[in-house]
Amino acid sequence: MAQPMAELADLLTRLGTWTTLYIDGPDGSPAPERDARRTSIRDRMLRAGTPEPDVEVALELLTDDGPPAPSSQTILVRDGTVRSSWTSSTPGRGSGRRS
Numbered sequence: 001m002a003q004p005m006a007e008l009a010d011l012l013t014r015l016g017t018w019t020t021l022y023i024d025g026p027d028g029s030p031a032p033e034r035d036a037r038r039t040s041i042r043d044r045m046l047r048a049g050t051p052e053p054d055v056e057v058a059l060e061l062l063t064d065d066g067p068p069a070p071s072s073q074t075i076l077v078r079d080g081t082v083r084s085s086w087t088s089s090t091p092g093r094g095s096g097r098r099s
Contacts (some may be wrong), residue, residue: 025071053080
C-alpha cells in the first residue's frame with residue numbers, strides 16, 4: 001500500500017517499541033533460495049530481540065511479487081499488528097548509496 005507521508009509521520013510519533021523491516025525486493029530467485037532468505041530474516045529478527053508476534057506477522061507480508069530489484073519493501077509492526085507496509089520501485093539509500 002502507498003503510505004502518505006503525513007500518515008507515516010503520525011505513526012512514527014507514537015511512543016513505544018516498533019519493529020521495522022526494510023528489505024530488498026524480489027530478485028527472481030528460485031523457491032529454495034526464497035525460503036532460505038525468509039529463514040535468514042526470521043533468525044536475524046529473533047536474534048535482535050524482535051517479539052515473536054512481530055516476526056510472524058512481518059514474515060507473512062514479505063512478498064515474492066511486486067517490482068523486481070532494485071526495489072524495496074518496508075514493513076512497520078507494533079504489538080503483533082502491521083501498522084504500515086509498502087514497496088518502492090526506486091533504489092534504496094542504504095550504506096552503499098548516498099547522495
